[in-house]
Amino acid sequence: MARVFRIVTPILALLLLLLLAAPGRAEAQPATNWRERATTYFTILYAPDSASEAERYAGWVDAIYEELAVAFSYRTATPLTLRLYPTSEDYYQVNPLARNVPGVIAHADFRRRELVVIVERTAQQSDEEVRNNVRHELTHIVAADLSGNHLNTGFHEGVAQYMERPAGELERRIAALRIARDQGRLLPWSAFDDRDRVYATPEVAYPQSLSVVAFLVDRGGFARLREFLSVSARSSGYRSALERAYGVSPAILETEWLDWLPGYLDGGYRRSALQAYDLGVARDLVAQGNYAAGAEELRQALEWLRRQADTQPPEVLAEAEALLARSEAGMRAEQLAESARQALERADYERAVGLLAAARSAYASLEDARQAEVLAIYEQRATRGLQASAQLAAAATLARELRYPEARVAADDAALEFAALGDTARRDNALSLRATLDQRQRLIGLLLLVVGGVGVALSLVGRRLAPPPEIW
Known part of the structure; x- marks a missing residue:
């Protein structure tokens, strides 16, 4: 399968297929005086003046194989x-028909088990994109082996692209897929069986096939995708292989993919089962004390x-679990603080x-002091409320002891604090x-006045009724 840097026209794509389908024609053409550079897994063939380029590839091709x-x-x-x-x-x-492509x-030739790179055309690629050329073509050979060469063209291209590392080309593919989705040009999965249709619309078929493979990996894991490849070797076509590997019909999977696609286009494409999951967003949310958002992300x-x-590396899973535990602890601390506010x-x-x-203890265990000032305000308010409550209780006690003036002062102080x-x-x-104390004091005053008046009256009456003094 050929790896292309830009979109090819339908006619030229068909010419490319004819070219790659006939390796015997290439062998009949004049050949370069090839030199060999052996590595553990590859024989690198290069032109006499390309020794440095051969050494460059020799430095990492075995690592890609592994x-x-x-x-x-x-x-x-x-x-x-x-x-x-x-x-x-x-x-x-060697490939004269390629002048028109x-x-x-x-490209990769399954039967000759050969990968081909045109070095001149990699000059504008990044180092990662150059490595991706080899990853892509080697994946075609591996996928052909695993599927008994029964994997159809669309899935072949999707798997090969999925094995690449993120590079600038990925963004271009996603942009093309977004346009195809918006224009209603997405292909039915059945079109993946038609190599002419796939290569006639590479601007749609390539990024779409990548998204379909990403969906299958996202849904069932990379191991399930490997199973799909292996099952394909024993299946009549991609439909039966998908159903045997995923346990549901291809029609259901295709519907699920369409529902899943918007999230992929909105950023999900940056996530790959073959790359360690980036917990950077979750780390930042937790570090900022945004525990609820962090927990949702995690x-x-x-x-x-x-x-x-x-x-995925086990340490990534362990870190995610630890971050989630911290987020949940932070949410419990926040809930305690919120419950305290409601109690106030x-x-x-x-x-x-x-x-x-x-709440203060929970935040301390997280070494999170950001809510300390708020908690201090709440604590001050609660303390004042308790003190005012104590003053009101003291006023009631003083009232029962008939110490009304003192009780009135305590009640006034409590009223002022509660009002604040x-x-x-x-x-x-x-x-x-x-008010009750005031009423009691008025009643007592009135009672004392009455008692005093009665006393005076009795004194006057007593004087009148008393016998006149005897004269000696």
Whole structure:
């Protein structure tokens, strides 16, 4: 399969297929005087003046072989051939039909077990994109092995693209897929069986096939995708292979993919089962004390990580679980603080004090001091409420002891504090007590006045009724 840097036209794509389908024609053409550079898994063929380029590839091609071998749990037969054409003209001498197919950078020949790269056309690529050329074409050979060469064109291209590392080309593919989705040009999965249709619309078929494979991995993990490849070798077509591997019909999977696609286009494409999950967003949320958002992010991450447990580093899963535990602890601390605030609103000062102590302890265990000032304000308010409540209780006690002046002062102080706290119910209680005390004092004053008047009256009556004094 050819790896192209830019979109090819339908006619040129068909010419490319004819070219790659006939390796015997290439062997009949004039050949470069190839030199060999052997690595553990490859025989690198290069032109006499390209020794440095051969050494460059020799430095990492075996690592890519190992990378794919680990991912697929399969080691394709070696040695493989990696042929480096220095220029497009060198490539055209062996593949004359390719003159009509612009943009070809690399291709793989399953039968000859050969990878081809046109070095001249990689000049504008990043180092990662150059490595991706080899990843892509080597994946075609591995996928052909695993599927008994029964994997259709669309899934072949999707799997090969999925094995690439993130690079600038990925963004271009996603942009093309977004346009195809918006224009209603997405292909039915059945079109993946039609190689002419796939290569006639590469601007749609390539990014769409990548998204379909990403969906299958996201849904069932990379191990299930490997199973799909293996089952394909024993199946009549992609439909039966999908149903055997995923346990549901291809029609259901295609519907689920369409529902899943918007999230993929909105950023989900940056996540790959073959790359360690990036917990950076979750770390930042937790570090900022945004515990609820962090917990939501981490629950989604853990659901995905557990599905991808066969390819994700265990330390990433462990860190995600630890961050979630911290987020949940932070949410409990926040709930304690919120419950304390609500208790203060209800003027339940004693409960508020207990909740605040628990909240302060919870935040301390997280070494999070950001809420310390708020908790201190709440604590001050709760303390004032308790003190005012104590003053009101003291006023009632003094009243029972008939120490009305002192009771009145205590009730006044309590009323003023409750008013400052906005505790109208207890303020009214204090004012009611003070009014009662005032009434009692008036009654006592009146009673004393009456008693005094009665005493005076009795004294006057007694004087009148008393016998006149005897005269001696």
